[in-house]
Amino acid sequence: MAEVYLDNAATTPMVQPVIDVLVDQLNHHWGNASTGYGYGRDAKRVLEDSRHVIAQSIGARDDEIVFTSGGSEGDNTAIIQVAHARAKLGKHIITTAIEHDAVLKSCQALEAEGFRVTYLPVDERGMISLTDLKEALDDQTTLVSVMMANNEVGTKMPIRQIGELLVDHQAWFHTDAVQAYGLEDIDVNRDHIDLLSTSAHKINGPKMMGFLYRREGLNFSSLIKGGEQETKRRAGTENVPAAAAFAKAVSLLTPAEKDHRGQKFLGFKHELVRQLTKHGIDFAVNGSPIDEAMPQIINLWIKGVPTQVMQNGLDLAGFAVSGGSACTAGNVEPSHVLVAMFGPVSPRITESIRVSFGVMNTIEQVDALATNIVKIVKRVKGE
Template identity: 60%
Template sequence: MKRVYLDNAATTPMAASVVTKMMDEMQHNFGNASSTHAFGRAAREVLDDSRHIIAQSINAADDDIIFTSGGTESDNTAIMQTAIARQSLGKHIITTAIEHEAILKPLAELEKQGFEVTYLPVDANGNLSLADFKAALRPDTILVSIMTGNNEVGSHMPIHEIGDLLKDHQAWFHTDAVQAYGLLDIDVERDHIDLLSTSAHKINGPKFLGFLYKRNGVNFPSFVKGGDQEDKRRAGTENVPAIAGFAQAVSELTTEEKAHRQTKYHDFKQYVVDQLTANGVDFEVNGALGTDNLQHVLNIWVKGISTYTLQTNLDLGGVAVSGGSACTAGSLEPSHVLIAMFGEDSPRISESIRLSFGRYTTKDDLDQFVTVLTKTVQRLQK
């Protein structure tokens, strides 16, 4: 039985070129980038070159890129360290109700410490109202953290408009770009972004690696204490081979390639919707099908069948999908994203699945998904 992977929003397989790059660095360039001898200098050169490639991808300065263990550390650092550094200016923070847990859980900790957090609502398509944002913004707001694109339903937040509203405000603007990086055009100067988080394994790079963009002038203490790596901003010996692999993955995501993938995934999404409709499956899309969204994510409500049953039957049929965020997939808790969109009493909460496309997804993969899902629905409804 052919196994089909449609869970690329959770993680992506490493590209062959990334594996080759990392293997070469591991075999021939094993020095510590903090060492001053020739081996260390060679590693430092790879580190600097990789940092430059990655900085260019978001129109940032090289020195504004801090390598981390991934999106969670980057998010936690941006949230917690901003609060520590700026609490004398105010204790109000703005975010949305559909952020990743790597944002929501640190904010919950800050609330216990006396910070006030405004969780902005979203509509049934997962979109944020700028009017709501403007109404929430206060003189004592010190941080705004709003994701670029949602990992469960693909909604694209109005990042440029929010950045423009904040450019003359004291609040720092952080965006979790983990799902959007590599698909959407991100420009930290154009969008007035102060802090930005990403993760390498979402773009066919290695796991346990990401970066935090921190604009020059945005200063807070190091989150990870120890040595003086990353210009004293993040302690720990840099994983040079993985960072080189990350840069290789980034270098392949040109503006043209990102646009191509968005178009390709949009066509995939529409194809799945059309095929399920033609096969008589009773379903609805959670979110919108518009071209402005993250096109690799398709979340659907299959009416009357539980998420667990759908996932199990698809897995038995060789198809891997998700019930929501991979970071909460092992939990019985319902999706906070779908609750924010439809309310906690909606049947969508317990009857929806997420499929997400990637670099290696094919039309045959989609056909297998449609076939297995259709047979599952027909059998269970009968």
């Protein structure tokens, strides 16, 4: 059968309108936006038009958007550079135990420099406690970084409540919105967000392109050292074609389209659960209830079937899904997200898969996925 891609939380394919913009820009607007002659002015216009589209999508000002190479750079910048810039006010950072590695490893690097980091625990839904956050805050806290939605289980964090909690505190509020941007309604002013990072390739845009929203008046130096691009906030020649393609991907996500995609993906999740239940598969959903999590992500504990066995079986059948673990240098390590949620000895750690939907998926593909999961379960269990 044809390959069915169901790992859209990892990356998404560029859609044709985005590809068309990217190719057109590469052909016709390849100048350096920092130069003063015609080619440069043309590229600068494209760059600023793209910045405006993206700023509007989160209720920000154009000059609060800094183009980056993606979510990791945005996270690194917001955490490392802010921590250093505000060290005289305190050296305490608060984050969660289930953040993306771009956040966690930034925090670990700061710990090695003498900063103090509180990693908020999560419950079995993958949710932090606002009480825990309140108790962790002190007069040395300068940054709170909580992801908008988890990339493995889809749990949505209480971003607006966190923002409101920090209004009268010196700590700046950063959120990694990589998995939420494009589907969630985001307003940085309403939600009192100071810093927000995301990535184009999660919304059918190009890789190596993203942005960091930094509220006006927040002063800290660029992580990337060099020229004075992005009004001295991010060195390096701007990737104008990718910025334009990113803006095109954003422009396609009208409120109606976001709602359509959300309902479509939610329907896929319910159909997958219905089919597995119908065939008597022993499974459970990891994380928040289906209707409360991000609509495109479902993490399933297929009881009694090792993750690698299920993932390999589906791969051979033509389905691309993610395991509940990450492979690093050939060594399979437990998912830190599932460990934080269920503990290090839970069978969920080694028997879970993540399925994540995108615009190119169909209900027929979901039914075919369910059929193949059933076949693999029955084969493994000898039924």
